[in-house]
Structures are given as C-alpha cells and as structure tokens.
Amino acid sequence: MTRFFSFVTDHPGWTLTVIALITVGFALFLPRIGFEADYSKMLPSDDPIVEQYEKTRDLFGGQSVFMLAMVAEEGGTVFDLPSLQKLYTVTAELEKLREEGLVQEVVSPANVKVVEGTAAALLVNPILPKPPESPEDAELFRTKVLGERMICDSLVLADGTGAIIVLRLSAAVETREDLEAQILSRLENIAQRYAGPERFYISGNAAFLVYVNRYMRQDLALLLPIVVLVVVFVLFLSFRSVWGVVLPLAVVMVGLIWTMGLVGLTGRKLTMISTFLPVVLVAVGSAYGIHVVNEFFQRVSRGEAKREAVRATIREMFVPVLGAAATTVAGFLTLLSSFLIPTREFGVFSAFGVLTCFLLAMIMLPALLALLPVPKVRVTQVEMRSAHRFASLLSAHPVFFLLLAAAALGALALGIPRLKVESDVTRYFREDSPVVEGLRVVDKTFGGSQELSVVIDTGRRDGLKDPEVLRFMDRLQRFLEAHPDVGSTSSLADLVKESYFTLRGDDPAFYIVPESSRAVAQVLLLYEMGGGEVTSSMATRDFRVGRISARVRSVGLAGYDALIKATAEFVAKEKPDSVVDWYITGSPSLYIQLSRKLIASQLVSLGTSFGAVGFIVAVILLSLGAGVLSLVPLFVAVAGNFGVMGYASAYLDMATVMIASLTVGIGVDYAVHFLSRYRNQRRAGLDHRTALVETFRTSGRAIVINALTLALGFLVMLLSRFGALNTFGWLIALTMVTSMLGALFVLPALLAWIPPKLYQPWTLAKLFRAKLGPAGATNPGRGANGKEGGRR
C-alpha cells in the first residue's frame, strides 16, 4: 500500500493522466443517460400485481391516457356554438395524433359514435355528421348528448360547463416516454392556441409520467449547480483559500462523472429517486477531499516539506476516511434490500460514487498536491469557548440530559402512529404544479383521472355474452358508481344495453341485457355491422375476457385501498359461477402494492443498515461496545425522524423511505468521530469531564461543520419540482442535525455511566493495529483511528 502511494506522489503526472483517461472514458457514456418515469417499472416484473397489469395491457391495449378537459367560460356552456365549434376543431387536431400512430384512440364528444334506430334501420354515427355551423346544429348536439347515457356526464357535463377528450395510448407508445412527451407538447400547444374564453386542462396518468420526466430533467439542471455553490461556499468559509475550494470540488466532480458515466454505461435510467444522486454525491462525497486537504494544509502550515506532507497526509487519513466511506457505502448498500428497483439502483450507484470519491481523495488529491506549488495557507483557529461550558454541563448533569433526550424522543415517538404511507404518483407533485391544477379540475368535474379495472375471465369463448355475466358486470358498474371516489364507469354491458334499447325503438323497458346469449351475440353483431366497434379495451376478440373500467379520483392510498377492498368483496360475493377468474388492476392497485412493499422494505433496510453499520464501526474502532454506542445517536435521529414525519403529515413514500438507511450510513460518522476522540483522551489518562472538553474542542467543531454542510446540501432539494423531494430534503437535513445532536449530547451523557473498558479497543487487536504503522498507532492528540475530525 505504502509503495502504491509512493508511486502516486512520485509520478503525479502519470497518475493524473490515468485518472483523466478513465474520466474521459466514463464521460463518453454520459449522453446515454436516459430518464424513466413509468412507475409500473419500479416494481419487479415478476411481481404478481405487475404481471396482472402487464397482462391487462396485452389483452386490452394501453392503460395510459391523456385527458384534455375544456371548461366553458363563466356563464357559458360548451353547447354554445363558438365553444362547440372549438371542441370539434380541437378534436380534429387530436385525430391527427391518431393518424400519426401516436394515439390508439381519441374519444371525444365530437367523434364518438352513437347508436340510433328507426323502425326499419339502425344507424351508428357520430352525434353530428359534420362540425356544427348553426345554432340549430348546436341545439341538436345538446339534445342528443343529454339523451345518451354513455356520453352525458361522462364526456360532456349535463349542465354544459365542460367536456373532456380522452386519448388512449397504444401499448407500444405507452412504453416510449419520448413519444408520450411529444404528445404532451402537442396537447399543450393546442391548449395554448385555443384557450380563451374557454379554459383547457391536461391530465391523465400518461401526463403525470411526462411531467415527472420533465421535472426530473429540470431538477437535475437546477439543483446540481446550486448544491455545488453551497459546497463552494462552505469550503471557502472553512479554508479561505482557492485551492481549498478547488481541490475537494475536483474530487467530487470527477467522482460524479465516473458515477453518472457508470449509469450510462450500464444502460440504467435516472428515476425520480436517482435524479438527486448528483446532489447527494456532491454533499456527501466532498467530505473525503476536505479531510485530506485539511490535513495537508495543517502540515504545510507547520512547515513540513511538500512531498513529505503529502505522504504523511495519506498515511494519517487513509484509515479514518476509509472508515467514514465504508459506513456510508454500507448505508447505501442496505438499500439493496428494497424491492423498489429505483431505490436499489440509487443505493448501488451512490455506494459506487462514495467509493469513487474516497479513492480519488486518496489518489488524485495527493497527485495534485504533489504537482502543485505549496499553497499559502491561512489556518483559522476558532476557539470553542463553549466547549468547557458544554462539557461541564454534560458531566455534571448526565441524567438530566438523558431524561431530556428520552422526553424529546418520547414526544416525537408519539407522532409515529400518525405516519402514513403514500405511493400515489400524483401526490409527488408540488401543489403549484400545472399537472396538479389539471388533476383537480378533472377530479372535481369529470370524476377522476386514474383508471381502475376489474378484469373477469369466463374461461370460454363468447362467455361474456352470457346474460348472467353481463348483468353482473352491470351491477358492478352501479356499485362502483355509487362510490364517492368513482366517476364514470364503462363495460360491455353498457354497450349491449344501449344497443338493445335502440333496436327496440328506444323503449325504456328494453334498456336491459337481452334474455339469451344468442340475443346478446346478435345485438353485438348488429352493432358492429352497423359501424360500431366493440373496443378492444372492453373485451377480448373472442369475448372470453372482459374489463369493467372505472374512472377514479386521486384520493390517495387509503381511499384506493378502501375502494379496492370494497370492490373485491362485491365481486367475490356477487360474481356468477360462470366467471372462473377475476382480478382488480390499474394504477391504484399498483400504488397499493408499492405501499405494502414500502413498509416491508423499510423495516428490512433499517434493520440491515443498523446491523451493518454497527458491525463496521465495531471493526474500525476494535470494540463491540463502541459499535453499539455509535448507534445510539442514530436511534434518536431515526425515531425522531419518523415522529416528525407523523406530526408534519409527511408521507412515507419512495423518497422518504430511504431517509432512515441514509441517516444510519451518513450520520454514524459523528458518533464515530466523537467516540474515538473521547476514548483516546480517556486512554491518555484524562477524566470524563476533561476528556469531554478536549473532544468538544477538537472533534466537536468538525462534527458541527460536517453536519451543517450536509444539512445545507440536502436543503437544496427544497427547490425541487417534486413535493416528495422537498419533503425528503428537509427531513434528511433534519436527521443530519438530530444525529449530530445525538452524538454531541446523548453520547456524552451515556459515557458518564459506562465503564471505559466497554468501549476501549480489544487488547489483541490493539497490538495488531499498532504494528500497522502510524495510522494505527495510538496518539493522544488524535483518535485511535488517527482521525483529526469529522467531515468538514
């Protein structure tokens, strides 16, 4: 190892050339980075709920829709001639999307076919044969719409205040986010051109995904420069030197290129979770460079020769920085236990990034330092006068501080039962997002923009034509429509009833399902031969499997769960024997599945991270007791985090679910730094109080700077376009502060009661480490791991 580092400092040019080549290699893959917003791809493809979702997509086509709602001007209606003409013009423009193959189906009041009958003939035609030209046409449109059960209050509101156009995507387009973005741009363009006095709103699950994609890109472009500025600011305050800013920043930026290059190289895409990977890396990864630069500056300021100062810096800093990096890597790698693919990927790439920053701090920085002229260093000596005061208080009243911490923890823990899980992607947006505005309008006036489907399988060809099955579908629709969170519903039963009613001369007594399968089959045949189409979204071509669709408002997880449970109970109880299989699918059921797994995943990753980090600390500090003690502040921080989330009504979602594991991985450093410095002081013969004073004076300052740097870095996420990331940002910033407080106040209070032998290194291990050299040697002025301070 020593020979390797000697090579680095002896051949800085070669070392930097190799690093530059590797960096260029990774940089070549940066353009390959794509973005992924499809939440169905966040769950493993072999998940049964995902399998059902995919199966439904294969059977009935795409399940993604865009919605364009047109709201009439105040006091007007869409039945007014100018508004109606606009509705037809907009529909014609949207039809072009279908002709271009971007959209599978455009369902608009202006093009939807209605069944009309006379004594001798059956007509399946659009409501008006051509766009309206006169008030009479508009009046005819209004009359027909109000008489059509399948259109009134579904596509056009009965009071005429609004109309909606639904664009259903094909399965092929549904998986192409670039094409979905193209469709949304066209919709936005149309909405902009035709707005006034009518208002247009865009919604639908496909729109949400495009907005997620768009916001991810905007976040990346905005947050990365800001977090870099924050780090530059902190570095400048710490070092008051250009090189003090440039060198640690160089480590982070090169590490970032390697990490993001790896993302591109492996063909992975950035998700809503991994979008903030660069922000996390800049905040977390800068610490390693800071340690090395800080140590080097201190040495040259004491007059050491440059080359010797560089070598000594590496010898001193390798083990402690390795320790800090190892615990952080372990924290990120525990995310591998998550079922969520984006979370797992985020964990792996973050761990790689941290490891890269560590290696670069150990290799690239020494090479640069060896190559550059000796900088003029002004080392700031800030005296922590409060160190004495804190130490006196903590040593005199440990019980008080423990009780205070226990009381605070208890109070926060009371908030934990209030914690709610959320995985509805529509709730991840900020309230001021245009997508949320569209969502509110569609939810309020058109009955929702989420789609829930009940898929029934009769197990035989033409099974859906069984009147008993159709009546069950009809009852299920009525049941769903009676639910407050459900808007309109549709199924084959609607179509059969409507056609039969028309065939029988609009006699209300015949708005029923015909009595026999043959009669149903012949009604459907007539409907199709008359120009109608039994859409593939309702039934498979052999009429074996059918779908009952319901438009559902975005009511959040609890609402979806209640609706799905009630629907499942109804189906189980009411379904005829001829329905041999059934399931409920759609975005709400995916959200439910995500949430269930989120909770399980949270428990596993939390347990794993505590275990792994505790083990690593025990190994690094050569003491099981020290390993356990280092977890105490983390316990305070994690439990406090869940309590705060409960009180603040912050949801446990895909982003916030990672906070606990990250807190353990990153926050443990404060405890490690504090503990190692304190026990060295005790081993040097100081009593508890004096050891605390020394520890506060040296490590305390570094710990505070370290925590504040991370907290400020994470607070940058408050500027994200995602509400979920805003919450993540302030919560993890808070845990950085609480884990710091735990290390500075709870740990010292505990140490007053614990016998030193419980946290001192094992004798054999101590002897072994002493042989390793200066980094492992005990030094009263430094920690057992030789660490000068925490991250700064």
Added chain:
Amino acid sequence: MKRLVGVLAVLFGVLALAQTAEEILERVEEQGFFGTGRGSLYAALVVEIQEKGQPTVDYAFRVWAKEYPDGTVKFLLLYAAPADVAGTLFLAHVPEEGTAQMWLYLPELALLKELKGEAERKGEFLAGSGITYEDISKGFSYREGYMARLIGEETVDVYPVWKLELVPKGVEAEWFKIFLWVHRSEYIVVRAEFYDKDGKLARILTVPELVTDEVGTRPAFLRVEDLLKGSWAEVRIPERSTADIPDTYFEPANLPYLSF
C-alpha cells in the same frame, strides 16, 4: 416447328403486353372477391382472424350471389358459425355505381334492420379482418379512385403475373400507392401491397394457391395482413359452384321467412 412456336410465343407476348393497365384492372374487377361477378353462384367461406394480442376467432358463411342485368350484384350471406350468430342473414344490393344498400336479419330477436351510416362507407366486414364491405361486395374495384400503370411482368410463386402500380386520382383515396400482381391468364390478384399516406407498407394481400372448380379458377384461400396493427385474416373458400338462385333470396322483406 420450333420457329413457329417461337413466333407464336413472341406474338402472344406482344399481345399480352399490349393490354393496358386499365383493361387488366377491368378484368380483375370482373372476378370479384370470390367470383361474385360471374352470374349466379354459391360459395362457402371460412374466415379466421388473428388480431395482435388477441385470441384467434373464426367464422363460417354460406353466400349466394347473383348479377342482375342493370349491373347490380346482390348477395345474401348466411352466418353458419359461431353458433350464437348462426342463422343471421346479411343482404347487400351493390349497384354498379353509387351506394350499396345493406340489411341484417337477427333470428333470435326476429328483427330486420337496414344498416346505414358508417356501414355505407369503409367499415370492416368483420371486425379486425381488414376486409371491407366494398372488398366483399365489389372485389378489387380500384378503377374509380386510382390511376393504374403497367410496370412489368414477374413470376410470383409459380404464377406469371403483371405488376401494376396504382396511384390515387384524388386526395381522398385511402392509399398513397398500391402494387398489384395480377395473374396473366386468370386476372386474379395473387399479391397486393398497400402503402399508407406516409409511404409505409401497411397491408399485404397474398393468394398462395389457386384451384379450379366448375366456375373457373379461384383462390383456394387468401390472406390479408395488416402490418401496422400486427393482425391478419385468412379467407378460405372450401366450396364454390354455379347455382340457380331464386330472386326471393334477395328481397329484404323475405329474409325472416327464408330457410336453408
């Protein structure tokens, strides 16, 4: 003798090439979809449809067709399978010019309805089949909407064919371009390619096998592939014969009373 054969071959070849594309198209139209333009005939059809991601469905029909002196072709189609629509009757009167009239009789509901609206235009005869009412009733009738050009002679499978290129006369045509491969002696389309408005190949029709029955030569079956939708339909003609069909078969009012 060899010289005579050679001269005759050249002569017939020149004569054949002398046929214009319009004349070839006219002969193709006379063939109809399954020979409907040949006086009175009876045929049995089996149609199999496979849409992308959907199970295969099949239908069976019996068809009676008759050409009237004014050029109108009338045909009656009886659904033989599947069982739930068996007995349903579809009647069409297709004039030489103008709009066809169509009726459907539903035996289970004892209802006779004339079909109007979308059905008059380009509606599919069977959903997902890619075969339109016009295809069924008029066959390959492209002279009205397209200009044809003879672009060469080829061999498709074992059949000697002419290759025609059809381009639209007006902007309303469904296809941007059509290529037809027409059997040089039977005037049967053995292959057709349809290009959409973007110039992309969208549909292919193939006739892999020809058979001869008492009426003449005809396709044993034909296959229509919709390349954009990823679906296909196959129409088999297991039986075809000349028949003396009473006019009462083609009277809408008689449909409820016909028995087969």
